[in-house]
Amino acid sequence: MSYHRITLSVNGSVEQLDVPSQMTLLQALRDKLALTGTKNGCNAGECGACTVLLNGEPVNSCMTLAVECDGASVVTVEGLAGNGELDPIQDAIIDEGGVQCGFCTPGVLISSRALLDRNPHPTEAEIREALVGNLCRCTGYVRIVEAVKQVASSR
Amino acid sequence: MTHWQNYHLARSIPDALQALTTAPGPARIVGGGTDLLLDLQQGRHPPVHTLVDVTAVPEMTVIEIRADRRDASAGRLYIGAGVTHSQIVASPFVAAHAQALIEACGLVGGPQVRNTATLGGNVAHALPAADGAIALLALNATVEIASPEGTRRAPLIDLYRGPGRSSLEPQRELLTGFYLPLRGGRQASAFRRVMRPQGVALPILNMACWLERIGDVISDVRIAIGPASPLPVRAKSAESTLRGKSPDSETLAAALAALLSEVHLRTSPHRATAEYRRHLCSVLLEDTLQSAWERA
Numbered sequence: 001m002s003y004h005r006i007t008l009s010v011n012g013s014v015e016q017l018d019v020p021s022q023m024t025l026l027q028a029l030r031d032k033l034a035l036t037g038t039k040n041g042c043n044a045g046e047c048g049a050c051t052v053l054l055n056g057e058p059v060n061s062c063m064t065l066a067v068e069c070d071g072a073s074v075v076t077v078e079g080l081a082g083n084g085e086l087d088p089i090q091d092a093i094i095d096e097g098g099v100q101c102g103f104c105t106p107g108v109l110i111s112s113r114a115l116l117d118r119n120p121h122p123t124e125a126e127i128r129e130a131l132v133g134n135l136c137r138c139t140g141y142v143r144i145v146e147a148v149k150q151v152a153s154s155r
Numbered sequence: 156m157t158h159w160q161n162y163h164l165a166r167s168i169p170d171a172l173q174a175l176t177t178a179p180g181p182a183r184i185v186g187g188g189t190d191l192l193l194d195l196q197q198g199r200h201p202p203v204h205t206l207v208d209v210t211a212v213p214e215m216t217v218i219e220i221r222a223d224r225r226d227a228s229a230g231r232l233y234i235g236a237g238v239t240h241s242q243i244v245a246s247p248f249v250a251a252h253a254q255a256l257i258e259a260c261g262l263v264g265g266p267q268v269r270n271t272a273t274l275g276g277n278v279a280h281a282l283p284a285a286d287g288a289i290a291l292l293a294l295n296a297t298v299e300i301a302s303p304e305g306t307r308r309a310p311l312i313d314l315y316r317g318p319g320r321s322s323l324e325p326q327r328e329l330l331t332g333f334y335l336p337l338r339g340g341r342q343a344s345a346f347r348r349v350m351r352p353q354g355v356a357l358p359i360l361n362m363a364c365w366l367e368r369i370g371d372v373i374s375d376v377r378i379a380i381g382p383a384s385p386l387p388v389r390a391k392s393a394e395s396t397l398r399g400k401s402p403d404s405e406t407l408a409a410a411l412a413a414l415l416s417e418v419h420l421r422t423s424p425h426r427a428t429a430e431y432r433r434h435l436c437s438v439l440l441e442d443t444l445q446s447a448w449e450r451a
Contacts, residue, residue: 002161021162021206044197045189051267057241060267063189067162068208111266133265 006070010035011079019066026050026061028069029076037077037106041135048134051107052076058114060133077106080113088154089113092147100138108134112148121152158195161205168214168301168331171207175326176303180204182326186237186273189264190280210237210273215331218246232335236275240287241266243274252337254450255344255363259290262348275330278314281321283388284358284381290346292379292387293363297334302327308334315386342367343450345443349435351426358382359427360420360435364443368451371401378443380436383418392417393440402448410444411437 007016010033017032026043029035029052038061041049045063052061053075080087089112092098099105108131115122115130122130127148128141136144160180165171175182182205185191194200209215215237223229232252234243240260243249249257263269263277263286277287278298288311296311300323314321314330323330338344348361358381366376376397378390393414400406420432427435 001157004162021159022157044193045264045268048265048267054270057270058267059270060189063187063192063268064271065162065188065192065208068164068210070164114266130266133267 004067004070006067008069008071009073011075017066021065021067023066024062025052025054025059025064025066025069025074028066029061029074035076035078039103039106041103041107046135047104048107048111049104051110051134053110053114056114056117058111058133075110075113077109080109087113088151089116089147092150092154093144096143096147096150098139098143098147104134104136104138108136108144112144112151115148116151122148124149127152157202159203159206162208163205164208165212167212168329171209171212171329172301172303172327174205174207175329178205178207178326182207184209184279184325184329186210186276186279187239187268187271188276189268189272190276209275209329212237215275216242218242218248220248220337221334230337232337233332234274234335235332236278236330237273238275240264240269240272240274240277243287244269253290253294253335253344255290255293255346255365255447256287256335258346259286259348259361259363262286262346262350274333278311278333279321279323279330281315281317281319282382283315283318283384283386284361285387286346286348286358286361288387289361289379289381290344290363291333291335292389293346293365293377294335294344295365295377299331299334301329301331306331312387312389318385339367341369341451343447345446345450347439347442347446349439357426360432360439362436362439362443364440364447366397366444366447366451368448373397373400373402373448376444378414378440380414380418380439382423383420383432388418390414390417397444402444407441407444411440414440 039049041047045060050062163174181203185206215235220230221233243260277285344365346363348358350356362380367374381387393410396409396413420429422428
């Protein structure tokens with residue numbers, strides 16, 4: 001098994017890691033950097049619980065190799081809040097009751113943040129399309145969509 | 156379980172070929188990895204020694220108009236095999252010349268998958284209903300393949316040998332990109348698919364159509380459909396019933412009859428019955444033809 005030394009920015013801090021060829025970004029975040037906010041749901045690129053921003057775009061970290069991320073910038077759910085304040089999408093999802101068991105929530109927040117960064121005033125159809133890769137077995141999605149709408153209409 | 160030992164991030168096509176041909180064990184090209192890594196991890200693909208990642212090869216990650224090497228006035232749309240589905244959806248060049256490909260790539264997976272999955276991977280995996288491949292087939296794409304002997308071009312369909320089996324020699328050849336004819340006056344394309352559930356799913360049936368319109372007549376047309384055989388299908392007899400005709404209900408009925416006679420629709424346990432797929436042929440044929448017709 002070959003090892004690779006990679007340097008990447010995670011939530012704004014530069015990390016240098018030695019990672020085996022097989023290690024996924026999800027494993028590196030959880031096991032090497034103790035960032036356990038990102039969840040391992042299906043481990044097959046289907047459910048979106050492991051979604052992180054890689055150079056600003058949402059990807060499934062369970063299907064991304066850590067070694068591919070050399071030089072990249074990664075944002076996880078831990079990176080959304082700053083200066084002691086939650087991100088507006090975090091406030092909104094609490095406010096709307098868009099969290100039940102919470103397992104999909106980190107991925108949902110990251111996909112929503114990516115959408116709002118690209119398109120600050122999405123339509124409901126655009127919101128649903130942006131969240132199509134994030135499965136939630138509890139909420140029925142309505143309250144999640146309402147939370148994104150709340151942020152979209154607040155600015 | 157060790158699914159692969161080594162990972163090589165190629166910086167150029169020669170670098171990728173060198174890594175592929177000199178690996179001390181089985182080596183495979185990997186793009187976004189959304190199919191291959193899963194197949195390796197879940198045991199559907201035998202373990203390999205080396206993965207050669209081609210997503211950082213500059214010539215394989217561009218979308219551009221290139222002059223034809225024989226005829227400088229006839230350009231081609233070049234799409235590198237390492238281009239992601241999201242990049243295709245956002246490309247003004249693809250929007251101008253290959254609308255069916257935008258519609259197809261926008262339906263693959265969800266945003267997370269489209270941000271990493273490559274067009275080359277969609278084709279090299281050789282599934283008969285890969286959305287990108289069906290659109291490329293209707294758009295008459297040519298593939299470029301690099302090997303230690305040099306590069307060659309071939310019609311897209313030549314890559315297919317069976318479901319999941321491509322004609323590429325896995326340890327000597329690399330699919331580097333696609334060449335598509337530029338869109339001429341009164342030409343247009345469209346792609347549709349039916350899937351269940353709406354969202355992240357494999358197609359029950361998909362179809363792409365390219366046509367050229369002169370007045371009220373379809374002067375030329377290409378139709379691709381999947382899954383309608385172990386390989387992606389060009390519906391050539393449906394095409395010949397349409398050529399030179401107006402797309403009225405009589406012509407459509409004749410084209411549908413021709414289409415149904417040249418496809419081999421199967422019942423698949425998790426997706427749909429053959430009977431339902433036959434029904435969808437009519438829906439998709441009308442939809443894609445009409446959409447391309449209105450755009451042309």
